[in-house]
Amino acid sequence: MSMPLYASPEQLMRERSELARKGIARGRSVVVLKYRGGILFVAENPSPTLHKVSEIYDRIGFAAVGRYSEFESLRRGGIRHVDLQGYQYDRRDVSARALANVYAQTLSTIFTEQLKPYEVEICVAQVGASADEDELYRLTYDGSIVDEPQFVVMGGQTDAINTKLKDTFSDGMEMADAVRIAAESFRPSKSGSGTNGSSASGSGASASASSASSASTSDSEPSKLEVAVLERERPGRKFRRITGAALDALLPARTEAADSSDSGSEDGDSEGDGKASS
């Protein structure tokens, strides 16, 4: 790493932010949202084994986007931290708020002290005894921490997904509805703007790749989603992955050809993902 002889702190921070933001934007997106029975995680993830969503503790879940090796080490660190806390005191004494604070400190230390910041954005979620007590924290690469009231969107095309979720999200949804709106929010439905052609030419590489290999993606889309929930009613450890037939049953059936031809491409996106996680 070659450093300039002198760079103002301001410029250094700006460059680090830019690096992290670019890294995160290359990857696919993750949506975490509240529903009536708890908290739902939906991630676009081509790999069935390299998880973006995982369990941290009894009531706490974790979702991340960006460079896999970096958020994986944060995940491990978090699990070690909460297991140590829970072992020393009691399982009830472990909270998402404390964990989010630790993550914020960790990320901000890395951001300011290390040559390269972590190119990650993470979400820490905790399911409470009632819907009012559910907590969602979003943490960014520089250690900023935000408490989100309804949902968290992280990763690549966050703006489009955010806009869609703002329209479709409502408090106290059933799980099936929540999965449906999350899955739908991932689809780059330029159908609102009219034709597929415009989206392909309009928004660069990812969009043009998507229309190229559209036929294959419509079938494989369900298997690319990683879905998990923190279920309020579940005894003990609340975290549960939803896979296979149970997941297929929840996902909306793809009937309209126009819709499916718009969904994201495997080739284009996985290349981007590969860059982000290598």
Add this chain to the structure above:
Amino acid sequence: MEQIPRNSGFALPSAYLSSTTSSFADFLRAEAPDLLPSKRSAGMATSGTDLDAPHGTTIVAATFNGGVLIAGDRRATSGNLIATRDMDKVYVTDAYSAVGIAGTAGIALELVRLYTVELAHYEKIEGVSLSLDGKSNKLATMVRGNLDAAMAGLAVVPLFVGYDIEASDPKRAGRIVSFDVTGGRYEENAGFHSIGSGSVFAKSAMKKLYDPDADQDGAVRAAIESLYDAADDDTATGGPDVARKIYPSVVTVTAEHGAVQLPTEETSAIAEAVVADRAAQQDWRG
């Protein structure tokens, strides 16, 4: 050892972020060794013998058609006194395993607690749970870690049961593993085993009552009956206490339900039936 930050608002040390180990016990050994049960008890090795720490007593395990169960009486004794009447000595340690403990109660409880965290910790970090043999090996290592304390008279001996979800024959997938204080690990292929002060009597009873093809209810009945026999002849083992409503605790491990603690209503009904049958036998003998 207060260099370890133990509250919120600090950055995770780099050791937390490394991927050197997936074991919680190994992590504790490196980062917070004072929290390990074995480390702490080593210091009192000399004074251990004249310490009358509470002891847990009899545990029975048996396999049945499609699963395995582990049951324990509820008494802990301290010398000739009863230390606790309603202690739980069998614990669900993860979705498909359970552990019963005999020996020095305080250390045993801590061992089981650490073991439970260990199994869940591995599962969370690796995304898959340990194999059944991996689980019992891990427990053997932890028992061996307690050897110093065992030499000083604070021995802990667990009994492990688990359901092997990878087994070829699901009817015979329930397994029992016993340990000695040096960490020796013994697979109990007979289908039943017992540890603790009343184990001689419980095992003898089990030998006559055990039926490998029994269903769950039959096996629970046999286990509670053998605990009754142990309590009959061993003062340190507690029998069913009808007045206080204290009954043996039973954990069953099956493929469909995993490891579950039987509700008190169920165990009390069986225990009361056993007591009633024995009373009827007494009448018949005159």
